[in-house]
Amino acid sequence: MTTTQKKTLYVGRWNDVEYVYALTFDSAVASVKRHFAYGNSNEDDYAVGDAWASGESDSGWRIAEIEVDVSIIKIEILLSNQDETGHVAWLCPACGESYSDEWTADDKLPVLLMCGCSKQTKFLLGVGKRKGDAAH
Numbered sequence: 001m002t003t004t005q006k007k008t009l010y011v012g013r014w015n016d017v018e019y020v021y022a023l024t025f026d027s028a029v030a031s032v033k034r035h036f037a038y039g040n041s042n043e044d045d046y047a048v049g050d051a052w053a054s055g056e057s058d059s060g061w062r063i064a065e066i067e068v069d070v071s072i073i074k075i076e077i078l079l080s081n082q083d084e085t086g087h088v089a090w091l092c093p094a095c096g097e098s099y100s101d102e103w104t105a106d107d108k109l110p111v112l113l114m115c116g117c118s119k120q121t122k123f124l125l126g127v128g129k130r131k132g133d134a135a136h
């Protein structure tokens with residue numbers, strides 16, 4: 001049995017297009033700023049813009065809150081000892097697909113994971129231990 005939990009997620013949207021999902025408002029803003037779609041569209045072919053919407057009808061980036069069901073899953077983080085970066089290995093309990101996502105030194109547990117197996121994006125919350133945390 002997989003445990004599911006209601007959770008508020010923060011979505012970074014450019015107008016109606018959703019680009020990033022995060023567990024906190026601040027990390028959603030940070031993810032938008034790191035995203036290839038964020039930037040001056042005149043200078044960068046992949047960028048849609050770098051303006052933040054101020055009003056509801058305004059064009060630009062905004063952070064929206066959504067309430068979703070997330071599945072709590074155990075993950076495995078494989079780090080290289082030198083720089084704290086590595087990969088997070090996990091398995092979607094809904095479709096059985098296994099994934100390996102990038103893990104950076106800034107990433108923290110629990111980590112938000114996504115699988116495109118259902119019509120609506122399936123959100124998962126990865127909990128676990130980083131390998132190497134245990135005493136030798």
Ligand SMILES: [Zn+2]
Pocket residue numbers: 092093094095096097115116117118122
């Ligand atoms: Zn899946």
